[in-house]
Amino acid sequence: MVEVVQKLCEDMMLSLRKVEVDIKKNINDLLLEHRHLERDHVRGSILDWITPFEYSRQQNETISKRQPGTCQWFLDSLEFQKWIKSDGQTLFCPGIPGAGKTVLVSVVVDSLIALFRSDETIGIAYVYCDFRKTHEQTAKDILASLLRQLAYGQSYLPASVISLHDMHRAQGSLPSFEELLTTFRSVAALFSKIFVVIDAIDEMSMACRYKLIPEILDQQYKVNIFVTSRYIPDIVQEFKGSTALEIRASNPDVESYIETHIKSLPCFDDWSPKLHEEVKTHISTAVDGMFLLAHIYLKSIEDKITNKAVRRAMIQFKAPKLPPSESKKCELFDEIYNQTMERVNGQKAGFREFAVKILS
Template sequence: MEWLTQSDSALQQQDFLRRRQPGTGQWFLDSEEYRAWLQTAGETLFCPGIPGSGKTILTSIVVDDITTRFRNDDSVGIAYVYCNFRPADRQNTEDLVMSLLKQLAQGQPSLPESVKSLYDRHVKRQTRPSFDEISGAIQSVATIFSRVFLIIDALDECHQSKLLTEMFNLSAKRGANVFVTSRFIPEVTEMFDRRTYLEIRASKRDIEMYLEGNMPQKFHQLQDEIKTSISDAVDGMFRLADIYLRSLDDKITPREVRNALARLQKQSPGSGGDERIQILSQVYEHAMERIDGQMSGFKQLARSVLSWITCAKRPLTALELQHALAVNVGDTRLDEENLSRIEDMISVCAGLVTVDKESIVRFVHYTAQEYFQQTQQRWFSDANNHIASICVTYLSFIVFESGYCQSDDEFKERLRLNPFYDYAAHNWGYHARETLTLRGEVIDFLQDQKKVEASSQALSVVERESAYLNYSRASPRRMTGLHLAAYFGVEKAVNALLLTGKVDVNSKSNSGQTPLLYAAERGHEAVVKLLLDTGKVDINSKSNSGRTPLLYAAERGHEAVVKLLLDTGKVDIESKDDSGRTPLSWAAGSGHEAVVKLLLDTGKVDVESKDESGQTPLSWAAESGHEAVVKLLLDTGKVDINSKSTSGRTPLSYAAERGHEAVVKLLQV
């Protein structure tokens, strides 16, 4: 189960349900639409709502209601996901469907054979299953149950089309009931045409109940006035009600409270999207005015907390943020006496920030995240430069001077004792890449080989996701500062290192990768050009798995990088990796139409090249259902549509097995 995914939707469910004000949401459970959805297999219930209307809390109410109803019925499968508004670093479609698969499989007394087969097929090779394999497994597991309920909150915050198609397939083929919430976004609502629809909008009674349960005692005498004024002003937005209630915290006298309530009445969200955004902006700007009106130390702490939450590349735990805030540029070790208390970090932020049950520090609502990201240059113009410096300062601490950990236990202890180590190693380069100028401490860090080794070890371990064993043997050694700068695509750092004349542009890590290989694999066009312009790079250098820069770029669909490499006239376009696959084979199998066209236009590729399994580029494209690529290959007039793999499979056989109807039609000529 842990190999499938480490995400735990149950923890999120507990956290969201805990925030529910008792009694709220009953109107939804009593609605005809919800009752009909419960009783009819294969039904979909789509519930859109405006931001802050309580969609996520209501989803937790639905999950709780269903699990309570079928608590003693093992024949009913229930799975749910809460899509995250943060960058989808670990919430791509595959991860979300894996989470649903894990939950359904956990409901069985023994491991379903389809899941065991998936595990056996990939764990030894340290690979991850394709979406088609995951889809087949969840379809298989769904057949075990008499009823299946699938709940997706905030569909608009993830890769909706592919995920929704999978849910609709489960509904059509297995009779699964699908429940979805989303904001009002046209490309989402259009996908639910002619399906049952029920808008989520906090009732006035629900908001009043929420206000009653969260109102400070000092407002007791004005309780009715506050309830009426705020519930009228927020127009069905729970989150805005909470923000408005918090905005009264610094009001002392009844007159001050009534004056504030009168101003709120003038800021009713109404129904207009632009007006709502303007009002929310006013709310967050007012919160910033309150923050800036604090004593200097409180103001500085609040702005630091908000800048980190706004600009961080992934959510930070409270402990990580504590350590980040405690670092000053130039430090050589962490000063424990400089750690801020979590309570202080939250209290100075005027109600904008909270710590959830998983100890993640975040904004109270995604509209705050959106607001501060959109206005980042106004509030935190130098944040990325500062964060990059803090990260490399942390990675340059004396504790990392020993370089690479020689054992798993030593590495685990390093992670435990240095909570910010993981984030700093993984993200310093992303922050550095977004700066206008590069600070000297970044170059100093990249020129210290031992510290580069310590950083690269943490970087490689987490990249392997669920492979949490054999840290010391799995991580790439011999990475240099140039490798790291190329990996992250920090053009200014690469240029600075090249100008020193002291770097080996063809140096290899123990995985056999050169700086050019890293840059090509990750699509960093500017860095690839810098390296090529040196005239010293081995453009056909191979990694330990036999992959060249061109092959990596083709596999990942980095069109601009592929063009740069081809334009040199020096690349081996037919170079094969250890599995016998060419750049064209990988590009075709991954569905990168533009790259396939670039390769075909050279007139130098063998469109019938076979790998060790006997599969051609056409076979790979057909198996994955890439219609446009299949058409490109067929249009060359040089492919054998009846070519057979070592197991006797034709492209048509692969396409038919996976249900790719459009590809099957193309191949039936």
């Protein structure tokens, strides 16, 4: 009887020890999770202190507009592949309004993130410029955003970022451009290579451009910069020595876009196969690399009931002839832009607002 009781006591003690071990493990796990949550909270607070402005939402919204399979020509181009594999290179990508520059930028960013997702030695930062937001896109604002993105790319916040935050928190102040630049350089030095993508640099103020871009291009930090812009003579001249690749909607991309959207036209089901091909071919030829113009042309025939009315409307769709000189091209692109805006102003209010937003 005594032996039985003793055995029961031993078994109970073993069970209690196991429970004790499990409880301690659970407590340690909870403490560790709490520390991680606290660290993430502190990390988020410091990043928000650097700047509350993020471009990730715009990136997600823009990439969602990509037509499946489009922009692949650009990713496969020799210029882009060379840019990715080289160090300290600039790829300047001008394009006419409505050519799909911003969507292409989102594809480039998405591609870079996918390529280097697991490599912490590669930094990626991007900016979508908007002339309507110049008050929050000063040189200091954009530099702060680039710093935030690079700091976020590290598993732990860099010491220089924490130090900058703690110093100013104690003083109740905000960092200057020079302090942000010093910290940016310190964080940049942690990476073996950095990709900086800037969309619509023509919408960045000239003062901001002249102050910021030379600092980003500091060759000491192996920064590869990707820039898009409309054909603005001064900007084209600024990047004259850089590798350039024009952004324009390729015929396959435009045809894919038209093929997808043409089916939503009210009278599409009444069209003959021949008219279907005529519309697709005529519009893809006439838009000359402008996605938005394709959209406008499709809109202009959505109320045409007969095949004859559709063909009559298409007579107005003409492709522009490009002059050889860059300055003349810039003038022509401005003219195309103005003509496009005239067409936009003739559209329904909802579409007009949408189109103006894209073209501006």
